[in-house]
Amino acid sequence: MRKIWVVIRREFVARVKTKWFVVSTVMGPVLMALMVLLPMFMATSGGGSRSVVVLDGTSTAFGDRLTGMLNESGPVAASRIVVDLAGLEARADSLAEVVGRKEIDGFLIVTDGTVEDGHAEYRGSNASSQVDIAILQRITREAVLTERLDQVGVDPRLVAQATIPLEMRTVTIRGGEATEQSGEATFFLAYFMWFLLYTAILMYGMQVLGAVVEEKTTRIVEVLVSSLRPFELLAGKILGVGTVGLFQLTIWAVTARLLLTQRQALAELFGIPQSGVAIQLPEIPIATIGVLLTYFVLGFFLYAGMFAAVAATASSDVEARQAQTPVMMLLVIPAIVSLMAMITEPDGSLFVALTLIPISSPIAMPGRWVVSDVPPTDLVVSVVLLVLGLVFVTWIAGRVYRVGILMYGKRPSPKEMWRWVRAG
């Protein structure tokens, strides 16, 4: 045990001291701070106002009404150009040049057809901005509705009442209680968890691969296994790299939580005024951090064993890159399928199954934990299966590793590797 501890400590110190570790540990929170601050910044400055021209080809007062409603809405500064239908396209072309000179963001073409059959067209440099288009569409729809009701002689007060827009708030329920969290924010957090686990397990798994190959190619492994049992060396290496990963992920998770809970203070610090537009950002409860770290550790152990075993069968970096392909597939494919399942049907039986199967559960379960209420039995089953899986994988990996690290030359076939496993 004391010898394993020596290996863990060496591995940890050697990795934490690298530039790569320092840079990535610091850059993580910086990126997260940007992710929190940028939307706030965008919402208050620059992005606040869009200048839009209403190209009015109507024969009614609809164009005037729409322009007025756009201006009232706040984020849009609208002006109106009246044209007859024949000259509309020519005028549109010349306005496109104005957009090209960035004098305006775009123009909204309305005709009598807009009120009659509901056709309008927007051309602009921001046409792909979902937020901008959603605002334009909502206001135009309101204007059309008001115009139609007005035309059939409905009392304007009644119209005003009838066109009050619906705002639906989505609230996530956790543990039988409503939270302050919106559905969108919940999904954002689930995706963030998926991404973090996928990259962390892959990144640190690859580090184990690199470490094993390094020991083999530098031939230091022979000195090491004369003092350490191969399993002690393997365990020390995986635990050492895993501790580095856990350390980094903890730093990231805790700073993410701090950034989100303290975002008002942070915004003040950077002089960003509080806007009325509420930005949907998730909260990260301590329990969620716990789930994230638990599944990272277990998932990392599961895949690190496999990476170590295939690395032990390679005699060079190039061979190791070839040898790792099956393990990569085993990691990447379940991860992608999990993400798909989480997006399309987070309560569906496919996604639930993926959160229980050891090969996908380390990446899928924390996402499910965020998007829905996971029954405690599911959590227990998932963890138990994962632990059993990783014990089994480590047992096999240890046997392949023990023989592989002393073998040079041709890479063994799967059949040969199976013989190593059985040889005990």
Added chain:
Amino acid sequence: MPNQLAVDLSGVTKRFAGHTAVRELNLAIPTGSVYGLLGPNGAGKTTTIRMIMDIIAPDSGQIRLFGDARRGREMSHRIGYLPEERGLYRKMKVIDMLIFLAQIKAVDGRQAKRNAMRWLERLGLSDWVDKKIDDLSKGMQQKVQFISTLQHEPELVILDEPFAGLDPVNTQVMKDVVVDLRRRGTTTLFSTHIMEQAEKLCDSVCIIARGEKVVDGALSEVKREHGGDHVIVAVEKGVASIDGLLGDRSLVSRADSYGQYAELELAHGADAQRLLQLLVQSGAAVTRFEIAEPTLNKIFIDLVGPKAATAAADGKVDNA
């Protein structure tokens, strides 16, 4: 116990997928001796050493170290091992590297640091203590490897082809190390296929070929038993001029002619003085006549056979 064996192998066999690497090998290495494990490449030297080090397990047979049946790895703190293929962590500082290698032999950290510093000073590496292994020249890295083998003051030192790949300076350092180990009574086992080195350094040898022992024992005994009477002779006009005499099987059982001189093995019962007389009578101008101990190289070639010997000679070129 002075006659206790430091290493004792009995009936050790190791098979790999296609072939038997070591077959029914018995080795007895007395405590305090310098023991040479000799053989051509592929004879099973490294496999034998790896089994002694408990890196691989024998298929059958028994290995005892220090008269103790526990496995080699459990006694790794009493053993210093320099493998044939040597390596260090390239990104690690010299001192950290040495401390780590001592700590995995269960040496206390502070003790390990003191030992390492003393050795670094002794081999002239004091200025490189805090440098990374990568910053060291190959020769300096080799010295760090010697230190890692010896720093914990082992009772048994096992060196696999210790002279392979060394520059002349480090070859001398290595020889001094072995001589010093002998002086301090440390048991030293080293493998080599270069007979000249073994001849200079060893008390006892074991020659193995194709996984089997050919001969073993104290060097002087091996020479006496397998040497026969050897004469080195040179004449003015070259050895070819006395071919007739050397072909006399009642006098000379074997003659290895090198042009300028010949190494002769006298026939059983033949007398060296009689040969000298006959040479003088034949009119040859004798420039050299030496009754010689056979070289280990000669015994090796005689015992192992020309095919294996060629392999050994090739190996010598590889490692020169």
